[in-house]
Structures are given as C-alpha cells and as structure tokens.
Amino acid sequence: MIAKYALRFGALGYLAFLLLVPVGLVFYRTFEHGFQPAWEAVTNPQALHALWLTLLIAAIAVPANTLFGVTLAIALVRHRFPGRGLINAVVDLPLALSPVVVGLSLYLLYGTGGWLSGLAGHGIKILFALPGMTLATIFVSLPFVVREVVPVLREIGTDQEQAAETLGAAPFTTFRRITLPAIRWAVCYGVILTTARVIGEFGAVSVVSGRIEGKTETLPLYVQSQFESFEYTGAFAASVVLALIALATVLGMRMFRPKEAG
C-alpha cells in the first residue's frame, strides 16, 4: 500500500519538478504584467513572421515525411532487397545524431566549397533560406512515421492484403482499402510526433538558417534571439505559443488514438 503511494508520488513529483514547474513558470512570467504586453510581444511583425515560417516548414516537412515514412515502412516490411538492413539502421540516425551535426553536415554540403555549392551559382539558394531549413527539419523528423508504422505493418501480416488480391484488387486498391485503414492510427500517431518535432526544431535549423531576423527565423529561433537581447516578455510569450502548439499536438494524439487501444 505504502509502496504504491510512494511510487505514485515519486512519479508525479518527478514529472512536476522536471516538466510542470518550469513550463508553468514560463506561463507565469509571460502573463506577469497582464495579457496586453504578452499579446503585443507575439503579434509584432517579427514574431508573426517567425510563426508563419514555422508553420510553413511544418506544412512541407510533415506531409513529405508522412509520404516517405509510409512508403519506406512498406518497403522495409513487405519487400526483401539488398541493403534493407542498412536502411533500417540508417532511418534511426536522426534520432541518435545531434541536430547541430545535421545542420553542420548540410552546411558542408551546400555551403561555400561544398559538393552542391554550385547550386547557388544557378540561383538556387539552399543555405540561409527556406529550402535549407526545410531540408534540415525533414532530416531530424524523418524516423517518426517509419518507426510507428513498421511494427503495425508487421503485426497485421500479409493475409488481408493477399485476400484482397485474390478478390481482384489491384495493388493500389489493396493499399487504399486494406493496408491504409489498418495502419491509420500508427500513421496519425507518427504524424503528430513528427509535427511536434518539426515545430520545436532548433539546432539543425539554427545552423543552416543564418538566423536572419524577420527572414529565416522560426519561432524557436525567435525565442532564443529575444532571450539573448533581454526581451524576456517576447521570449516567454513566444515560448507560450510554442507550448500551446505542443499541447494541442499532444491532445490531438490522445483524441486520435483508437478507443480500443486505451
């Protein structure tokens, strides 16, 4: 009995100390001087642009990684091909690699003297612009959909797909009518995790963006720049926006979760 309560309070205390208190403090400091200053801090053009940029990158990176993730998961589970094991391992790389390293590697690839630096000469600007930031974001958020979908695909097996095939369904029909409905919750879950990661990405984007105010500054970068210039209200208010987006994502995840899975 005591052990049960100790465990419960231990877990809650740990969570409160590490998560709730710090995040709560951010909320508190944001609205310390009332709602008005906070509102003004997040509705100035620089902040709005940062928010817009963050959402824009998410709007490209999330669908790209969803499409890629589902395709790769099917390839990994349903097909045998040379290099399959290697790909399976490499998919996890973004989870293991520090985002700063990802940013630096892109910098080396596209920057001055990099293999693909020639692109800049053709008027294609990758670094310090939206393409580079999007690439970096896609890189760091790559594994989530794949990792959610792979175990579910394994579990459902091939019986249903083969049954559909013998009933006359073409491969794409089978995918749309049988496979996709079976993996839909895993895809949703993966999309939500990807979104959360994309919205919050700092390290990799920080390196490749050049952090040009009002141009290549996403919301997390904006928080950092405000903080560095002692604009605490602006930093906290933008943090609150980020926290609210994260909260909405997590709630979305709970809502999307199938009832039977609890």
Added chain:
Amino acid sequence: MGITVVDVAKKFGDFVALENVSVAIPEGSLTALLGPSGSGKSTLLRVIAGLEDPDRGQVLLGDEDVTHRPARARGVGMVFQHYAAFKHMTVWENVAFGLKVRKRGKDEIQKRVSELLELVQLDGLAKRYPAQLSGGQRQRMALARALAVDPEVLLLDEPFGALDARVRKELRAWLRRLHDEVHVTTIIVTHDQEEAMEVAGQIVVVNHGRVEQVGTPRDLYESPANEFVMSFIGPVNRIDDTFVRPRDIHVSLEHDGDSTEAMVERVVHLGFEVRAELVRDDGQHLLAQLTQEEAQELELERGLIVYVRPSRQTVFTP
C-alpha cells in the same frame, strides 16, 4: 474448371518447397492436398492461387496457362487458415469487397451479398465486425467473401486449422454439403488425414515437396503406394519390412499354427472401437484395433496373454 499443375518447382533459399510437382484436379471435384507441415502443400496451393511464383513449371486453369498471371486476374477464391478477415469492415462489407472492386451495380451487390450470407448462415450478423464473431463464423464469412466473386476454383488453406475440434467437425460436414450445392472445383489443404478422408473425393498426398500418391480416400487406405502414405493415412504396425493395419491384427485366446504369443499392455476404450497395445514375446510392440464386442468376448485387460496373427499385411519393394 479443372486445374493442371505441370512440373512445378519452388525453392525458398536452400529449402526445396516443391520438386517437380505435377497434378491434375478434375473439374467440379473436391480435392485435398494432404501432408505433414513443411511438405509443400500450402506452397502448391499458393502457386495455384498466384500468390507465389514457381521457379519452374506451369499452372493451367482449364486450358489456359495462367503461370504468369497475377492472383487478382485468376478468378480464384481463397480462404486462409487465420481467416484474413478485413478487420475494419463489417461482415457485409467483407463479403461485398470483391464485388465492389469489380465495380458491380449496387442492387446486384446487395442481392448477391444477402444470398451468400444466407448460404453461410450469417444473415443476422451482417452489421457485425469480425472481432465480434466466433472463429467458425469468421471462417464462414471468409468463405462467403471468396464465393462472392463466382470463382472458377476455390482454394482453402488449412481452413479449419485454427478452430476447436467440435466446430471443425461441423464445418467439415457443412463444407461437404456446400460443395454439393455450388459444385465449384475446390482444393483444401490439410495435415489432418481424417479431415481429408471425410471431406475430399480425391486426395493428393504430398511429402518433401513431392506428390507421393493421388487417389480416392479408399484407394489410399486400401492400397497405399508406399511406406509414407501407408503410415500417414492411418495408424500402422511395422514388423521388420511388413506393415499391418491395427484392425488387421487378429487377436485370439488360443494358439493356432502361425500365431505368436503377446501380452496386453494397455486397453483404450473409444466407444465402439477398442485399441489394445500389445507386446509380443520377442519384444515387438503392436497396436490392435477391435470392436467393443470382440474385446468383451476376449475379456481384454492389462496383463492378459493372447495370440496374435496379422490377417493382412503389406510389403513395399523399394
């Protein structure tokens, strides 16, 4: 439509699943592919269905070579051991799937699905999901789904393997009656010789990727082609090079000419049938099958000394 398999071979890595298999399935028949697990019987079925590409050989449906035709264009109905129910669809939607894929009219689908659900006795459960059905009901649904598209051949891969003994028996009898009604050429894969003999008109015995024998249940029992078929198709006693069925062991209380002394080790009563485990004085163990009446007359019990003689025996010349 008849099915002809010519010289089909299939390997999985180093494992030889099928080795030059040729077999002819007559139109309208109910044929069992019988063999132990790993014998290649399921692979053969999947090659016929188009779910597996053979390394060599041909598959003909009727007169048409369909070896390189994808499963979806072969006009086969397939039922899987673990039902392969579409979990996110209701019973009705499951059965309608093949018709919808074929873009049949709404009224036609409605009519056909209702007919089939009645045929498999699931008419009251159309709105249920597979998770809300018993194993037997799921497999009947899978059968209706396979039959919905009017397949030329019906392929059943261990269809009753995941069900409990009583349901399995019921479904066997039901499948037999269903086949009498719809007459579609049917192949059932099973490792259960009793199931094969009960359901099928023709049995193809498969072992180590080869066809051992093809025949009616009676042919196989009465004149097995080899040792494997003899011992797979029913219990058998092996005495040196000769094989004797347990019911061909004659048991008596009196010694006559060529009979041998044996002691009863164990008596198993299975209703009408009684099985006696015997050990001959030379140490040879024997299984004898008697009727209840015979056993009563002999007052068969553990420790009793009897005299045994094979009344019919088989020797296979290699």
